[in-house]
Amino acid sequence: MTPVPRQRSLTAKTARIVILGLSVALAAIALVLPTWPAPAQIPATTSAQQGVQAKPAALPPDLALIPPHSLVWGHLQVATLWKHEKLAPLREVVHKAGPEVLQRLDTLFAPKISTLDRISFCAVNDGEMDEPLPFFILRFREPFDPKEVVRANLGAAETVNLEGGHTVYRDRDNKAIELWFPDRQHIVIGTSEKMPLLWKKPEVKDHPGLALLRQAEQNHATIVINMAALPIPDHVRRDIPAPLQPFLKVQTIIGTLHVADKVRMGLTADFGTAAAAREAEQAMQALCELGRQQLATLLHEVQGELFDPRRPTPRPASDVPEALAAVFMIGALKTVDEWLAKPQEWVQRQESRLQVRIELDDLQQFVSMAGVGAGLMLPAVSKVGDAASRTKSQNHLKQIGLAWHNFHDAMGFFPQDVVDQNGKPLLSWRVSILPYIEEEALYRQFKLDEPWNSEHNLKLLARMPKIYESPNLPPVPGMTYYKAFSGPGAVLESGRRISFPRDIPDGASRTIMVIEAGPAVPWTKPEDNPFDPKKPLPKLEPLPHGTQTNVLFCDGAVRTLDLKKIGEKKLRLLIMRNDGQPIEIDD
Secondary structure, rough: OOOOOOOOOOHHHHHHHHHHHHHHHHHHOOOOOOOOOOOOOOOOOOOOOOOOOOOOOOOOOHHHHHOOOOOOEEEHHHHHHHHHHHHHHHHHHHHHOOOOOOOHHHHHHOOOOOHHEEEEEEEEEEOOOOOOOEEEEEEEEOOHHHHHHHHHOOOEEEEEEEEHHHHEEEEOOOOEEEEEEOOOOOOEEEEEEHHHHHOOOOOOOOOOHHHHHHHHHOEEEEEOOOOOOHHHHHHHHHHOOOHHHHHHOOEEEEEEEEEOOOOEEEEEEEEEHHHHHHHHHHHHHHHHHHHHHHHHHHHHHHHHOOOOOOOOOOOOOOHHHHHHHHHHHHHHHHHHHHOOHHHHHHOEOOOOOEEEEEOOOHHHHOOOHHHHHHOOOHHHHHHHHHHHHHHHHHHHHHHHHHHHHHHHHOOOOOOEEEEOOOOOOEEEEEOHHHHHOOOHHHHHOOOOOOOOHHHHHHHHHHHHHHHHOOOOOOOOOOEEEEEOOOOOOOOOOOOOOOOOOOOOOOOHHHHHEEEEEEEEEOOOOOEEEEEOOOOOOOOOEEEEOOEEEEEEEEOOOEEEEEHHHHHHHHHHHHOOOOOOOOOOOOO
16 A cells, blocks of 8 residues: 655645745845835834724725735725726726727626726635635625626526525536625625635734734735745745745735825835844845846847847848847846846835835836737747746656655555556556645545546546646646656556666666656546557657657656657667666757
């Protein structure tokens, strides 16, 4: 039986979200200039005020629905922002569509789009699930008919009456979505069976989150991330470079947008103590240096496209968007590099906080320039998207490789397909390594003595872990492109338990473990790329296009290989673990 690793405080997915959120927040600090003072703090109560202090004003209904202890929450005053004079030029453009068009838009949806007032959201941890549970709160200026909203958005919904007289509506087909109407002007969108979390929030009088909620109406937009409430496991902390470790001490991140005579955007990261803030301020220099290194690499790539001597000149007119995008990106990258070179000029520390603010004279001008820039950068964005997908896929493969080796450490051999007493494959090796990719609960639900398409096991096909989902193509439920080679001499060989290094004499860095290539197969099915050293190789479909694809080797390294350049003969030698002809790989 496959041993089960120790339970961690966060799933890998949640940990990645935490680190991504922290990285985005810190990157935002690196791109704005300080012009505002610190946000208003909760005033202390003096002895003279005790017993006579005025009762705080009640929160608006939508903000009152947000639990103060939420891991993340945000608030956007849509109508107020849209009516501001700074957005008058944009309103004029929309109004030129004509009253008939705008009225028609309102008749297409329920409630009417023109009556949307504010949008709020929050993410709450119920203490049982690893992943935060999201809720969205929509407030409308005019009353609406809840039944009409349910009929338009959920169709034949299931009506559920809960304690306290609350009624929720659930999509019969998509059980994960739930609607609740506190009144005829608010819609709450939540996770099925978790709506009571908003009703049963603990009673708190002096929670700091309450003060932030009361301040939310002072800004057109607010977002708060309670980093202190997110338990970051030790293995995630170890992955963060030592110079950046001080950022892990951040307690709260607050972002604001306020439009008045100027457009003001702010970000404040509170580290709890002045000492921690000083350490983070010093670490900012290291972060900026890392950012400049990444920018230099990207700048080199963009300039290489523009000055590529292998491409003849003059170029065709179809290359104009790409060339303009390259020029725009070069200028933008150099501008950001100038900011990152002088963090002491735009990072402001006040006691336990690092804070930054940016002011714009004209939001419409900013939006227009950003729109033009985005249009020019579309070709480059496509390339960046491909690179991002390729990197994400490589991370998936690295996690798969780590799971293979952890399985080997526990069992003494690499994972195999699950077989019956007669050696007939029942389930894929992808099921065997579930406990090693933090999917222990899913692994325990499989009946290991039944085939992948049995009535019981087939129900689990739709619960494919994200690690098996290729980011290079639109996801197909239950289907994966991550496959090994199965056959005589390959790492996956029927009836043999492959041990490392004994059974891989050609070398782990010269033997393929898993490849990302089509056609896709059901992830639980014991089906991989069939291999026979005496027959032609199976047809492989590199992802996302062309001839290049990601390949995981037995040493855990992931490389992007050009299958056409390598050729069938060399690829065959890379598949075979013991052919006696180890070869070097030219990436």
